[in-house]
Amino acid sequence: MSFERDLLAGPAAAAPALTSAAASARGLPRLLRGLSFGIAGDLDGHLEAYGPLPAPRELGARTLIKLVEHSGLCGRGGAAFPTATKMRAVRAARGRPIVVANGCESEPISAKDALLLHELPHLVLDGATLAARAVGADELIIAFEESNSTARRSLEYALAQRRDPVRVELFVAGERFLSGQETALVSQINGGPPKPTFTPPRPTDRGVRRRPTLIHNVETLAHLALIARHGAEWFRALGTEAEPGSRLVTVAGAVGAPGVYEIECATSLRTLLGAAGGTTAELGGLLIGGYFGSWLPAGAIGALDLSRASLARHGAALGCGVLVALPASSCPVAETVRIAIYLATETAGQCGPCVHGTAAIARTLHGIAEGKAPRNAFADLRRWTAELPGRGACHHPSGLARFVSTALSTFAEQFDDHARHGPCRRCDGEPVLEFPASALALA
Ligand SMILES: Cc1cc2nc3c(=O)[nH]c(=O)nc-3n(C[C@H](O)[C@H](O)[C@H](O)COP(=O)(O)O)c2cc1C
Ligand code: SF4
Numbered sequence: 001m002s003f004e005r006d007l008l009a010g011p012a013a014a015a016p017a018l019t020s021a022a023a024s025a026r027g028l029p030r031l032l033r034g035l036s037f038g039i040a041g042d043l044d045g046h047l048e049a050y051g052p053l054p055a056p057r058e059l060g061a062r063t064l065i066k067l068v069e070h071s072g073l074c075g076r077g078g079a080a081f082p083t084a085t086k087m088r089a090v091r092a093a094r095g096r097p098i099v100v101a102n103g104c105e106s107e108p109i110s111a112k113d114a115l116l117l118h119e120l121p122h123l124v125l126d127g128a129t130l131a132a133r134a135v136g137a138d139e140l141i142i143a144f145e146e147s148n149s150t151a152r153r154s155l156e157y158a159l160a161q162r163r164d165p166v167r168v169e170l171f172v173a174g175e176r177f178l179s180g181q182e183t184a185l186v187s188q189i190n191g192g193p194p195k196p197t198f199t200p201p202r203p204t205d206r207g208v209r210r211r212p213t214l215i216h217n218v219e220t221l222a223h224l225a226l227i228a229r230h231g232a233e234w235f236r237a238l239g240t241e242a243e244p245g246s247r248l249v250t251v252a253g254a255v256g257a258p259g260v261y262e263i264e265c266a267t268s269l270r271t272l273l274g275a276a277g278g279t280t281a282e283l284g285g286l287l288i289g290g291y292f293g294s295w296l297p298a299g300a301i302g303a304l305d306l307s308r309a310s311l312a313r314h315g316a317a318l319g320c321g322v323l324v325a326l327p328a329s330s331c332p333v334a335e336t337v338r339i340a341i342y343l344a345t346e347t348a349g350q351c352g353p354c355v356h357g358t359a360a361i362a363r364t365l366h367g368i369a370e371g372k373a374p375r376n377a378f379a380d381l382r383r384w385t386a387e388l389p390g391r392g393a394c395h396h397p398s399g400l401a402r403f404v405s406t407a408l409s410t411f412a413e414q415f416d417d418h419a420r421h422g423p424c425r426r427c428d429g430e431p432v433l434e435f436p437a438s439a440l441a442l443a
Contacts, residue, residue, distance in 0.1 A: 077217030104180030127221025239265035292399030371422025
């Protein structure tokens with residue numbers, strides 16, 4: 001989903017979730033509250049919508065980190081790592097710390113970070129300056145993708161109205177699937193290629209300009225901005241003990257109103273689909289967690305809530321918060337093969353198992369889809385997708401392996417049918433899973 005499409009579909013589509021009585025009775029929206037104020041970068045409107053930030057003397061660094069710890073806030077960039085733990089690590093590291101707000105959003109379907117940067121830049125800036133306060137940093141870098149020119153305009157407009165106690169730099173990252181991975185982002189900011197590096201050292205010890213670096217997704221920072229205002233108990237009033245708060249989710253595919261929604265953590269899948277206008281067609285499957293995520297059968301909808309535990313029982317995770325409802329009229333084999341080829345072309349090309357493994361998986365899947373695969377193709381795919389996870393400097397091979405292995409189990413019949421008879425009549429339909437046009441030449 002492109003940002004332009006999201007501008008049309010996202011905030012407008014999110015409106016039912018924002019205004020439904022059930023949602024507002026639960027205290028939603030929180031992050032997206034400012035959307036209904038129509039403030040788009042205006043500081044007075046932002047303060048009217050969210051209220052002022054507590055000053056440093058009211059909320060010092062140590063209290064702030066304790067507050068974050070009590071709130072249970074975890075990263076919204078994909079890995080759900082506890083935010084306070086990362087802050088403590090940066091604070092304890094040797095050297096002058098620096099903060100990076102990660103707004104790259106390299107997952108092609110996700111639109112939440114672009115929405116925050118464009119519509120609610122002050123919320124992100126509030127959170128980023130608080131993160132700097134927590135770790136004692138006086139420099140802050142806000143990173144976003146090259147194609148997201150609206151983020152730059154919006155941030156520049158917002159920054160011109162603020163007097164922050166930190167130096168703020170905007171950084172334009174590359175337009176690749178790996179650009180937002182934290183060590184790849186550090187490499188780019190340091191003038192290197194958009195490639196992940198082996199850890200240790202972790203960015204928390206040695207990152208940007210060899211300094212301890214706190215990297216957070218922009219949504220994580222936006223939550224921080226509200227936790228500092230309202231406290232840990234307020235944050236915990238939504239969600240569960242294990243997964244408190246709210247989160248942003250991008251819903252795409254066969255739903256009435258695709259777009260970005262703010263949901264209570266661990267809510268049911270039915271609630272989310274209902275907020276997104278309900279399904280508009282019979283579903284063939286669900287993709288949860290984006291292109292590093294898992295395919296599930298459509299029949300899982302009734303039983304599933306979006307908690308880590310419930311998703312883990314199905315071998316899934318919400319990751320950066322992407323849900324795709326695949327209509328039964330689309331070919332799941334064609335969709336899977338296209339994305340597997342895209343992901344294989346997005347390898348950073350520096351770890352042997354990743355380079356060869358992802359290419360072999362994509363090639364073999366393509367052979368199956370064409371009905372031209374050797375007899376042992378499925379056995380090879382099962383072996384490779386089991387061996388690949390963890391075999392590289394980053395999670396790219398693990399992500400692709402999960403995407404493919406869950407497709408093979410969820411759509412076993414359809415894969416088998418393609419292996420025997422070649423392309424089906426749905427193969428040429430309009431693709432549901434999108435990726436950047438710049439990658440089209442490669443895939
Ligand atoms: C291949 C790959 C791509 C990623 N892309 C992004 C991204 O675009 N934006 C983002 O915030 N995190 C991305 N991440 C996660 C980051 O590496 C990092 O965990 C995150 O920015 C930390 O922020 P958080 O603690 O607030 O979640 C990516 C991870 C991987 C493995
Ligand atoms: S695992 Fe793959 S994508 Fe990650 S750094 Fe190595 S080659 Fe690049």
